[in-house]
Amino acid sequence: MATLTLDNVRKSFGATDVIHGVNIEVTDGEFIVIVGPSGCGKSTLLRMVAGLEGITSGEIRIDGHRVNEAEPMERNIAMVFQNYALYPHMSVFDNMAYGLKIAKTPKDEIAARVASAAKLLQLEPYLQRKPRELSGGQRQRVAMGRAIVRKPAVFLFDEPLSNLDAKLRVQMRLEIKQLQRELGVTSLYVTHDQVEAMTLADRMIVMNAGVADQIGKPLEVYENPQTEFVAGFIGSPATNFMPAGSVGVSVGKTVGIRPEHIQLTDTPTRLKARVAYCEALGAETLVHLRLPHGQLITVRQGGHLPLPSEGTDLWLGWHDAAMMVFGADGRRI
Amino acid sequence: MFVPDPFGLKTQFVGLGNFEYLLGDPYYRASFVTTAIFSSLVTVVSMGVALYLAILADRLIKGSGTYRTLLIWPYAVAPAVAGVLWMFMFNTRVGVVAWYLGLLGYDWNHVLDEAEAMGLVVVASSWGRISYNFLFFLAGLQAIPRSVIEAAAIDGAKFWTRFRTIVWPLLSPTTFFLLVVNVVYAFFETFGVIHTITAGGPQQATTILVYKVYSDGFVGQDLGSSAAQSVILLVLVGILTVIQFKFIERRVHY
Ligand SMILES: Nc1ncnc2c1ncn2[C@@H]1O[C@H](COP(=O)(O)OP(=O)(O)OP(=O)(O)O)[C@@H](O)[C@H]1O
Ligand SMILES: [Mg+2]
Numbered sequence: 361m362a363t364l365t366l367d368n369v370r371k372s373f374g375a376t377d378v379i380h381g382v383n384i385e386v387t388d389g390e391f392i393v394i395v396g397p398s399g400c401g402k403s404t405l406l407r408m409v410a411g412l413e414g415i416t417s418g419e420i421r422i423d424g425h426r427v428n429e430a431e432p433m434e435r436n437i438a439m440v441f442q443n444y445a446l447y448p449h450m451s452v453f454d455n456m457a458y459g460l461k462i463a464k465t466p467k468d469e470i471a472a473r474v475a476s477a478a479k480l481l482q483l484e485p486y487l488q489r490k491p492r493e494l495s496g497g498q499r500q501r502v503a504m505g506r507a508i509v510r511k512p513a514v515f516l517f518d519e520p521l522s523n524l525d526a527k528l529r530v531q532m533r534l535e536i537k538q539l540q541r542e543l544g545v546t547s548l549y550v551t552h553d554q555v556e557a558m559t560l561a562d563r564m565i566v567m568n569a570g571v572a573d574q575i576g577k578p579l580e581v582y583e584n585p586q587t588e589f590v591a592g593f594i595g596s597p598a599t600n601f602m603p604a605g606s607v608g609v610s611v612g613k614t615v616g617i618r619p620e621h622i623q624l625t626d627t628p629t630r631l632k633a634r635v636a637y638c639e640a641l642g643a644e645t646l647v648h649l650r651l652p653h654g655q656l657i658t659v660r661q662g663g664h665l666p667l668p669s670e671g672t673d674l675w676l677g678w679h680d681a682a683m684m685v686f687g688a689d690g691r692r693i
Numbered sequence: 694m695f696v697p698d699p700f701g702l703k704t705q706f707v708g709l710g711n712f713e714y715l716l717g718d719p720y721y722r723a724s725f726v727t728t729a730i731f732s733s734l735v736t737v738v739s740m741g742v743a744l745y746l747a748i749l750a751d752r753l754i755k756g757s758g759t760y761r762t763l764l765i766w767p768y769a770v771a772p773a774v775a776g777v778l779w780m781f782m783f784n785t786r787v788g789v790v791a792w793y794l795g796l797l798g799y800d801w802n803h804v805l806d807e808a809e810a811m812g813l814v815v816v817a818s819s820w821g822r823i824s825y826n827f828l829f830f831l832a833g834l835q836a837i838p839r840s841v842i843e844a845a846a847i848d849g850a851k852f853w854t855r856f857r858t859i860v861w862p863l864l865s866p867t868t869f870f871l872l873v874v875n876v877v878y879a880f881f882e883t884f885g886v887i888h889t890i891t892a893g894g895p896q897q898a899t900t901i902l903v904y905k906v907y908s909d910g911f912v913g914q915d916l917g918s919s920a921a922q923s924v925i926l927l928v929l930v931g932i933l934t935v936i937q938f939k940f941i942e943r944r945v946h947y
Pocket of ligand 1: 373376378396397398399400401402403404405552
């Protein structure tokens, strides 16, 4: 049980700045997800919290204590790696017990703790197996088990589900969420998958090129993106962006409208566009239309509505409230 | 299985006589002990130093080539040349090292002192192997995923514990491979070094089996005995290799 504070944390590798000052206050038991595109510095940030990467400037505090100089083992954290990083020559039991053995935990307590973690993660039948004899999902659970048995103050996850197939990913996502609720351990979770971020997070941090663009509850961030980047990154299919002038907005540079906020009609509304192609997904249909000057616009509508045929001209309409206006600096106006 | 008469005019069939004679020969048995000591020392020294250097290098480099190249060059020096070099350095009259040892009050004389002679051929033989072993160890170390080491660090293992419980076991396939290769090397390929530095002396103190094959056969002209020795040597290495591979199968598992 712990709080975690990042206070203007920066990181440079030689001359290249990778993290440009990140501030977060994580409260006890909170599940924070850091989401952003590849290369934006998510792993670097996480590794700084873990103590695997030095901190160029700023301060990291766990439970109010500065840990900048502390070794990884002194920080009372546990980390789940993307490739699981299991010890390939040890059994599942030994993998989970490793940290406890080093901490000189009594034998019977080790056995008890590993047993209860194995029960929680449904790993009991596999305790004597080697990692190579397990499926991807089982390895994932062992990695989680190894983190759990040490009862750390903070869990760190670096894209733990990205090596799993789509179905398993959804299942493990749920399991991780339940587990974290059950144990109530403060968690920092890195992913580039926005669905994972939306579903797991109590609060999420959207990172963009080493800067935390926005921190907030998933729905808040979705409904109220503070920058053009966040509006474009969170939400699938992505927000449509149009020049402010082209939709009659006099302030700002760009206007963003989410696909589900546009209605298609035969009668004139705001803009005319020609249907390029449709993707019928069952419950919903994505209609891609081309504006006269060539830009593609995506509209999401209910699957029960008739499919517009390709090549027909339709009108795009939306409420004023649906428009998200961004200035030249990419910030919300 | 044949013994020529003293003038080489006739050969007489003696069956396994050469083998019987050999096994009763105290000099031959002593040569076994010498070989055992010599090859264990060469293997331990060359692998130990190589592993130490590889660990240092593994921490230093992630991909850069210069340091590695720098450490390859002793391998390029042919073992015999290395032998000559070592012999000069330790030469009782003109050698640099021998001279310094003399200054320190140590009377170096590997021509007379058996232990010193053994030490010298061991060092000279190991020297050429270090780079080879180093490269394999380095490759082995670099093949261990960094995240596994990091996970161990987070689990609370300090450097030495990590080495003992993670790195060493994961390195064991490399280690066993090198063990086989180095023992075979020490058995056979050290001939040049021994020939140039000590010629098997003093008093056979550095006459390993392969050198005895040469000295009995070509110097002593006892071809029968020499041939028998070759056969024994061959069988021995075969057995050693099989044992080591059996051992590997049991120990190297993951
Ligand atoms: N050791 C290093 N030396 C130099 N640059 C580095 C180093 N580690 C990371 N970087 C750079 O820092 C930036 C951020 O890397 P990081 O691994 O944190 O990205 P990420 O957000 O985790 O991306 P991904 O989603 O692909 O894992 C990248 O541009 C990367 O090239
Ligand atoms: Mg990453």
